[in-house]
Structure formats: structure tokens, C-alpha cells
Amino acid sequence: MLHGDPAKPNADVFLRVAGGQRLPAHTHTSAERMILVSGALRVKYQGAPAVTLTPGMYAFGPAGRPHEADCQAGAACTLFIAFEGPVDAAAHPGKLD
Secondary structure, three states, X not given: OOEOOOOOOOEEEEEXXXXXXXXXXXXXXXXEEEEEEEOOEEEEEOXXXXXXXXXXXXXXXXXXXXXXXXXXXXXXXXXEEEEOOOOOOEEOOOOOO
């Protein structure tokens, strides 16, 4: 946690993902605004092409849209995420497309 209470709106977090680690498909009830701080992170939202974020790149995740991410092998990925609502995540069954 960088700022706020994760159970309340407007929390800011750093998320660190090990190199080579996958974040399986999931959803959030909140929209999320993200900036990659380090590493290379491939992000795929349902209905959109996959994008590989590199340091300094911004991404927006709409509330409720299923997505997955893969931190590329090598350096860990550090991601700044600003949540509009409380911080949560729910597994998404099935495929994204």
C-alpha cells in the first residue's frame, strides 16, 4: 500500500510480480489506472489485443473487464496501480477470447 485503505475507494498500490510469473484471468469491481515501473509486463484484456508494457507506459483497466498478465522472464515487474474503488480481485473462469 502506498496510500489509502484497500477496503475504501482511491487506494494506490505497488504490485510486484516475479519474472516469468503469470497472473491468471481475473476481474476487479473497480477501474484501475496503471503505470509500469520496472520489467516488461504483457497484459491482455478481453476483447482487446495483448500489449506489452515497458517502464513508464500507462494502461487503463475498466471495472469488471476480465484480464490476465505475464511478467516476462528476467527482471521482476513492478506496477503502480491506482484503484477507483476498493481493491479486490476475482478469478475469471474460462478464456478471454
